Amino acid sequence: MKIIPIITAVLVTAFLYLLVFERDELLSFAQADAAEDPQSTTEASDVVTATAPDEADAESDSIRVYAVKSVAQQIDSAVILRGQTEAARMVQVRAETSGQVISEPLRKGTYVSNGQLLCHLDAGTRSASLAEAEARLAEAKARIPETQARVDEAMARLDEAKINDNAASKLSQGGFASETRVASAQASVRAAEAGVASAKSGLESTGAAIQSAEAAIAAVQKDIDRLQVTAPFEGLLETDTSELGSLLQPGGLCATVLQLDPIKLVGFVPETEVDRIEIGALSGARLAGGQEVQGRVTFLSRSADQTTRTFRVEIQVPNKDLSIRDGQTAEIIVSADGTKAHLLPQSALTLNDDGDLGVRTISGDGRAEFVALKLLRDTAKGVWVSGLPEKADVITIGQEYVVDGVAVTPTFEEPKE
Incomplete structure (x- = not known):
């Protein structure tokens, strides 16, 4: 068994005991030795003097932070949106009557002009219906002279009956005519009036027949006009027109037409x-x-989307060569009034106790101060914010460890370009 490790352990244990439990006696012994050695006392005094400033700094309330001297710059405060392209007009052209297609189809991608024929339908029996309606009109018009003659004849009989009634009344007053004659004359007047009413009714019936025939002609003619389905405006065919021989019913799709010049950019702006x-x-x-x-903004919705609480924005853009298609994704920038802003690192942003977004600045007397900000734009170099004065000393590192009124000792960094 080796005795040296044991002796070493005992000495270390004894030293730790003296250092912890007999510290006062150990320090007294050391000071007594220092009093006997003036040179050692002088060196100790120098050590205390050298460390005094560091201990003074440690006891100071000032907190070291990193800051930047920021100066406001004029920026174009644009509104950035995400959206897509949209055709100025898109219409599904549908048939308004039934019939078989008798025209050759136009293929999708074809450029069509306003009023160009897209689908031509077979007339069927519509020509016969038109001829029948025209015949009824001619027949009704032919009855006009006859009914007018009956009216004239009835009017003449009425005049004659009134003359006879007047004569009978006067003779009866002189005692030269009997009451029977007077009654007969009055009956003749009433019969003549009834004849006039009947003749006028026949004339009105003839007029009604003429109007009915004219309405039938207009309806058949309108139906014939609907046999030709034309393009409502100039644009491109998004689909083929109906194939030759296919049967279209009212509401059947003939083709889809797009107008791409000008084209719209559609985005949604937050409230x-x-x-x-x-x-x-x-x-x-x-x-x-x-x-x-x-392009330029042509429409700004007055009603928000119920789900996203955003407003629709439309921008009209020329598209002469039709190179822009419907439904393309677009990053939209809408110009707005310029403003003064500071470019700061995103890490400098913090929150106060109320949850307001802002930064901590250094006031004139060297103390921390919170300033609420408005975030304008986020870029790769930092964030553009407003709400600070023209010049401001902004704490970039250490802002989380200070509160308003705390003294700080700043180390300034170079501001970002």
Whole structure:
């Protein structure tokens, strides 16, 4: 058994005992030795003097932080949206009557002009129906002279009956005519009036027959006009037109037509940013393929989406070469009034006890102070914020360890470009 490790352990144990339990006696013994050695006392005094400033710093309330001297810059406060392209107009052209298609189909992608024939339907028996309605009209018009003559004849008989009634009444007053004659004359007047009413009724019936025939002609003619299904506006066919020989019923799809010039960019702006967008504002967009376009705001919804609480924004963009398609993803930027802002690292942002977003700055007397901010834009270099004065000393590291009124000792960093 080796005795040296045992002796070493005993000495270490004894030293620890003296250091912990007999510390006062050990220090008294050391000071007595120092009093006997003036040179050692001088060296100890130098050590105390050298360490005094460090102990003073440790006892100070000032907290060391890193900060940056930030100066406000003028930026274009644009509103950034995510959206997609949308055709200016898209219509599913459908048949309004039934019939078999007798025209050759046009293939999708064909450029059609306004009013161009898309689907032509077979007339069937509509020509015969038109001819029948025209014949009824001619027949009704032919009865007009006859019914008018009956009215004239009835009017003449009425005039004659009134003359006879007047004469009979006067003769009866002089005693030259009997009451029977007077009654007979009055009966003749009533019969003549009934004849006039009957003749006028026949004339009105003829007029009604004419109107009915004209309405039938107009209905058949309108149905014939619907046999030709045409393009409602200039654009591109998104689908083939109906195939030759297919049967279309009312509401049957003939073709789908898109108008892509101009085209719309559609985005949705949150309610916090909607007041910054105005009709006519200059806008730009970058499509998923890298193409960049420009236009102006033409529509801003007054009603929010019930689910997302966002407002629809439409931007009209020229598309002469039809290179922009319907439904492409787009990153939209809508210009707004410029503003002064500070570019700060995102790590400098913090929250106060009320949950407000902001930063801690250094006041003129060297104390920490919280300032609430409004976040304008997030970039790769940092965040643009407003709410600070023109120049501000912003704490970037250590802001989480201080509160308002605490003295700080800043170390300033170079601001970001």
